Amino acid sequence: MADWDDTKQRQGFGSVPRAGDPVARAETFDAGLRSHMLKIYNYMSSGVLLTGLVALLTARSGLAMTFASGPLMWLVALSPLAIVFAMSFGAKKFSQGTLQLMFWGFAVLMGLSLSTIFLVYTGASIAVTFFATAGAFAGLSLFGYTTKKNLQGFGTFLVMGVIGLLIAMVINIFLQSTVMTMAISFIGVLIFAGLTAYDTQRLKAEYQFVKGTEFAGKAIIMGALTLYLDFINMFLFLLRFMGSRD
Template sequence: MDYEEMNYQSLSSRQREWNSSLAFSALMRKVYVWMSLALVITALAAYGVATNPVMTEILLSNPVLMWGIVGAELLLVIGLGAGVNKMSLTVATTLFIVYSILNGVMLSSIFFIYSLGSITTVFLITASTFGVMSLYGYVTQKDLTSWGRLLMMALIGLIIATIVNVFVASPGLTLIASYVGVLVFVGLTAYDTQRIKQMFLTAPDAGEHMQKYALLGALNLYLDFVNLFLYLLRIFGKRE
């Protein structure tokens, strides 16, 4: 191998590293931009429904519609996760926006249960906690893979406890589940952030294919934020 060929390979390697670095920055930025936009859409949808008597009456008087929205949300999340590779970026983004709106419709009920002041306060607490844990997941050198397994088991237990509590309606179980839920989603925020970072560290470019994975990353962090907010609201929210 002569000098010119070695020099060419060295320049080519540096160029690939530079391109990968640019792609990483662009993709991580898109994750947080999309997540933030989804939160804004959800908040506007929730407040819009809560302040519209007609829409509120339709939702509260029609349980079938409420369950239909829940079912649609589940299908959208499952569909995005399983079929994102077969979708265009435009379709995937549209589904994410639709999910954000539907979730806002469902969350409109919190405005009838908790005071606006406590909702605002808990949102700020959630944003601060989320920010700290996401930063930790981003900068830590510790491998959080083991966290993922433990947190998923805890999440399954939390779901089971929530279903059981629908029938027993225990205030004590609700409070315990709320504290466990906070711990689970605080941990998931750090874990998901690190997982997203590792996925994009070797991204060759920021093309449409990788942007769809950035959208999925935004969806994961969005779900972490919303669930953390709801569990904190159950603990610290002041009822109307």
């Protein structure tokens, strides 16, 4: 005869998970993680779209020429970098509202800075490169989110690659080598493609440490900034290959 003792009965279809049930906890965690990552992607994509809109409007207004040379060029180029450093080192000190304002301000300044690409490349090639980058970013980020492979070991290698890339770019300012420019662009695409997958996995793993804390909201903004930088850098390096010059 079947044993109908409730204490031994297995949980079947349609049953409600008991409090403290590992399955229930896992489902709650997964739902919270999906919400956390979705907020990061929403912030990141909104920032990218704001940058693109500002860049396009600035180029069409004729102001892009103003930012292409002179003192304003350095102001517009270096201001976003200053904000990134301020957000990175002051994330714990700044309030969530302040970080939000800094993020949107950063996106606007990046739009002003990137408006100059419309002076070099055709609008059609910029659009094609943007959508190609968006597709690649989506695939790489999905890989980073779903893969069971630990990408942690690639992190140090990729960061060192970024440092090496910056040094090579500074050197090439003086050399003006076309071959070196193309090599830098190719390596840059690979590095930021790898960082997209790595950073996605890192942000996913970070959730378990920030969930339920006062830093959770800040972590969303900082995560969006990280993925934004991966996207924009991959786009700019790819543009050197796919962009058609005016």
